[in-house]
Amino acid sequence: MHTSLLLAVAATVSSVSATLKIASALSVIEYTPELWAIRQASGGSSSGSSSSIATITNGGVANIVSDTSVDLASNAETQALRQFANHKSLRIIYTVAEVAYRLVARSASATTAAGLKGKRIGTIPGTSAAYFVERILQDVGGLGPSDYTVVNGNICMATPCGAGTLPYMLAHGTIDAAGMWEPTMQLTIDALTTAGVPYTVFQNGSVYSEIFNLHSTSEKLADPSKRKEIVAFLRLLDKAETQFGASDGPSDAIVSLVASSVSGLAGNTSLVKAVWPVHTWTGDLHADKVLDVLVQEDAWVARVDRRKAMSRDTLSTLIDATVLAEARKG
Incomplete structure (x- = not known):
């Protein structure tokens, strides 16, 4: 870390007087800038997922709306919509990452999205991955949900990927294609390559990219003391995002942290490097987007959850850009 950045981080840390509790899914790469921010604020020597600055526990937005001890939570936008429907105090305050998911098909089954008509597509129903599958097959292939069969499969974080995981299912031909977040899709590609099975990758970030956001609640943000701590943490996270998104790629220290801190990766730095280009470290909040x-x-979540879709005006209250603006003052 550059000396100027260390000094800036040190100055920010001094304004944090208590420990924030953050709920994040520890099995996804997207959460790791939060952990890097905590480690660097503590001089880079902290172990685990906690320090005097913040503590990260496994979870997400479901935790922040049910547990008042949780101050921040990170998740994909799908889960935020699911929780916001019944908990209007939820707020998006920062976008940590955007990930252009990948759909991988056996080339013998299809080399175009339209060619997947009548095929079996593996994913996890009700998740951002399922939404991605529907969107890319609709927008790129012109297919509706009734034109293919969705098959439930499991993620895989490390080889060997066992029976029931998407890489195994696609490599063994029990499904024709699979769409999921990383590193499952990279391991799917690796499994097909090892098996000598030709494949086709479909990816279009303009059709769908996961937006992995940091959330709080209106109650937490209305508390002057707690808001001050959250603002200070956003300053730390902003600096971490700059390093994650460096044009020359992540440092070895960041790759090592990600590989050792994401549940299931078991220190596989090669896999982290392979999926890094799929991730964009946004480090901002583009409210209109x-x-x-x-x-x-x-509209999709409402259909899946069998409820009425929320209006644009209602959904606009889910986003609070004032916290980041406050963090960047001066």
Whole structure:
């Protein structure tokens, strides 16, 4: 870390007087800038997922709306919509990452999205991955949900990927294609390569990219003391995002942290490097863009959850850009 950045981090840390509790899914790469921010704020020597600055526990937005001890939570926008439907105090305050998911098909089954008509597509129903599958097959292939069969499969974080995981299922031909977040899709590609099975990758970030956001609640943000701590943490996270998104790639220290801190990766730095280009470390909050995504996606979530879709005006209250603006003052 550059000396100037260390000094800036040190100055920010001094304004944090208590430990924030953050709920994040520890099995996804997207959460790791939060952990890097905590480690660097503590001089880079902290172990685990906690320090005097913040503690990260496994979870997400479901935790922050049910447990008042949780101050921040990170998740994909799908889960935020699911929780916001019944908990209008939820707020998106920062976008940590955007990930252009990949759909991988056996080339013998299809080399175009339209060619997947009548095929079996593996994913996890009700998740951002399932929404991605529907969107890319609709927007790129012109297919509706009734034109293919969705098959439930499991993620895989490390080889060998066992029976029931998407890489295993696609490599053995029990499904024709699979769409999921990383590193499952990279391991799917690796499994097909090892088996000598030709494959085709479908990816279009303009059709769908996961927006992995940091959330709080209106109650937490209305508390002057707690808000001050959250603002200070956003300053730390902003600096961490700059390093994650460096044009020359992540440092060895960041790759090592990700590989050792994401559940199931077992220190596999080669796998982290392989999936890094799929991730964009946003480090910002583009409210209009996020709102457009929420409005379109909530129509799908509402259908899956059998409820009425929320209006654009209602969804606009899910986004609070004032916290980041406050963190960047001066």
